[in-house]
Amino acid sequence: MSFINCAIPNCIYQALVERGRCGLCCRQYCFYHLNDPVHHCCILRKTNKWPGISLLKMKEPEISQLLSLLDEKVIVSEIETYIPDHKVTKVHIKSTEDTIVELRGGFDLLIKIDLEDVGGQSQSWFMRIRKRSSGRPYPDEVLRMNLESEVATCQALFEGGVDVPQTFPRPGDSKQHPKLIYCYQSFIPGDAWPPFDPVTKFNDPPNPPVDYLTLNHIKSVAKWFIQLEKVQFDKIGSPSFDTSGKIMVGPLVEGEPTKAIPPYFDGPFTSLKERYLNVIDSKLRLLRNRELVGPDSEIYSYLVLLELREIVENVKELEKKKGPFYVRHADDHSDHCRATEDGEVMGVIDWEWAYTTSKEEAFSSPDTLLPRVLSRTDDDHILTHREEALIQAYESLNRPDLAECVREGRKYSRLMRCLHHAWASIHDIRAMRKGFKVDLVAGEAYPTEESKEDWVERMKLKYADDEGLKWVLDNPVFEPELPEECLEVK
Structure with a gap:
């Protein structure tokens, strides 16, 4: 399977690998139609009528579709198999408009899973589902290669004593829908270091001091x-x-x-x-x-x-x-x-x-x-x-x-x-x-x-x-x- 074709109806050319996505309609275009008036958004850009990017439009309908495909019982079965002596207490699956905008991981839809062991100690994991509407609408084969590489990397590092998420792949016999490309990862506590926050860094002087x-x-x-x-x-x-x-x-x-x-x-x-x-x-x-x-x-x-x-x-x-x-x-x-x-x-x-x-x-x-x-x-x-x-x-x-x-x-x-x-x-x-x-x-x-x-x-x-x-x-x-x-x- 090759990359998707241009979004213009009946165009046989492939959408651009880089920088081919329109920030308004969120579709992918080929070399010849990216700036062509037949792609109406380019008229809005060139006439200064650009309305900006809608987070909801960037994520929909894919987020709602992915959420609808999830089988909560399968999630519970798979994660409890991977983590013995723990029981799932809650799987956080929602589908409201606010949640869709809130779930704005760049390339993944994150489903939080709360667990509790026999002693009452709690921990959280995430189901990381690859998205296709992330600006890189690759064929599923590419996304599966990408996910496999992340799982292998995390497993190699975790087993080597490096502080990274413990990671498990989608089971080979999974009953989840085949369109769901995912893995399970343990939750790493903490936050990004505030002085290094991208928004803060954007306003930094060229060489900010270090406290x-x-x-x-x-x-x-x-x-x-x-x-x-x-x-x-x-x-x-x-x-x-x-x-x-x-x-x-x-x-x-x-x-x-x-x-x-x-x-x-x-x-x-x-x-x-x-x-x-x-x-x-x-x-x-x-x-x-x-x-x-x-x-x-x-x-x-x-x-x-x-x-x-x-x-x-x-x-x-x-x-x-x-x-x-x-x-x-x-x-x-x-x-x-x-x-x-x-x-x-x-x-x-x-x-x-x-x-x-x-x-x-x-x-x-x-x-x-x-x-x-x-x-x-x-x-x-x-x-x-x-x-x-x-x-x-x-x-x-x-x-x-x-x-x-x-x-x-x-x-x-x-x-x-x-x-x-x-x-x-x-x-x-x-x-x-x-x-x-x-x-x-x-x-x-x-x-x-x-x-x-x-x-x-x-x-x-x-x-x-x-x-x-x-x-x-x-x-x-x-x-x-x-x-x-x-x-x-x-």
């Missing part, structure tokens, strides 16, 4: 990463299961599949260079097929990926094939690190896109400690107070090797972000070239200041012989003009 409690929290984060280091793998990819149920490293199950048809994902890999080049070439192929981003972004994204390819090809340290390799959380912002009021880390949740990688990448700074304006600067020698606090925490724990991973890790943080989104600022590219010392190898001096327009023109000349770029430039897609009646002031 005593935050220092304590960051030291607890360092201790958690030292736990994580104990779990090691022999390849680069995503944890999965072999046919006997043993945990292994399988294909790299990323946020955006590298193919629009099966097998969707590649890997495992033996080196970072092999992995990075595979991702870059896959995204270039999707761009040439006009299946990745819309017309507004394709030339810039293509040039960015060509530059990233040159960087990767010229970095010797990325060729290292010898492990061990470590797990990296692919979305390590503050919401996923649960902590007590005094900053102690209770555990890290939401491992759906996790993968194994080198020590240098795995232990570079978590995203939540990086400056929110990282893409606006190319100076990676001046670290934030939060990054410095993590370095000092590692050194106080006698782990100078992990401190060095943070000190030299921004180039990996930038590369991870840029490959994930097929986008980079010019500052990002300049910083990565300096960090990986590419200019010394490639013999090219990158301008210290350059506008986006000048950079695009320079890149067109630099990669003028690239056949894919030639095709993209020779086959432009112009946006249709809006009908005159749409331009009238109402």
Whole structure:
């Protein structure tokens, strides 16, 4: 099964893998119809009549449908089988409009399950059900691969003594509806650390100060990463299961599949260079097929990926094939690190896109400690107070090797972000070239200041012989003009 087709009736083209979803109607569109007036929402955007995004529309009718498919008796039977000597006291299934808006986990519908043991001690678990209306309406096969990888990751880490949710897969003989793609996870107490809250961080100065409690929290984060280091793998990819149920490293199950048809994902890999080049070439192929981003972004994204390819090809340290390799959380912002009021880390949740990688990448700074304006600067020698606090925490724990991973890790943080989104600022590219010392190898001096327009023109000349770029430039897609009646002031 391939990706869904464009939402325009009778259009045979595939909806875009990235950035193809309309924020108003919440449908997915192809390269040719994303900004076409036949997709009426683009008229609202271009005439400044954009009404905003409805949380209810983003989630419906899927949430109501998923809730209607749930069999509470099956939930009780399955969870009591997984957790002997415990009885379910309540399964929180509701279907009101308020609940639908409230259940706004990015990619999952969460069903809380309360249990009690024979001694009267209570605990809570969650049933995590993958959603399709999350901005990534993938085929069910992709969602099942993604869920299997999260279960394998959590089981490997939990068994290795890392504070993550205990996790069980959907039983093979489950009586639940086959459209329900889910697992069970234990509840991790605590909240996101308030100073790192995404809303707070958005209003932060570029380098916010660190108070005593935050220092304590960051030291607890360092201790958690030292736990994580104990779990090691022999390849680069995503944890999965072999046919006997043993945990292994399988294909790299990323946020955006590298193919629009099966097998969707590649890997495992033996080196970072092999992995990075595979991702870059896959995204270039999707761009040439006009299946990745819309017309507004394709030339810039293509040039960015060509530059990233040159960087990767010229970095010797990325060729290292010898492990061990470590797990990296692919979305390590503050919401996923649960902590007590005094900053102690209770555990890290939401491992759906996790993968194994080198020590240098795995232990570079978590995203939540990086400056929110990282893409606006190319100076990676001046670290934030939060990054410095993590370095000092590692050194106080006698782990100078992990401190060095943070000190030299921004180039990996930038590369991870840029490959994930097929986008980079010019500052990002300049910083990565300096960090990986590419200019010394490639013999090219990158301008210290350059506008986006000048950079695009320079890149067109630099990669003028690239056949894919030639095709993209020779086959432009112009946006249709809006009908005159749409331009009238109402």
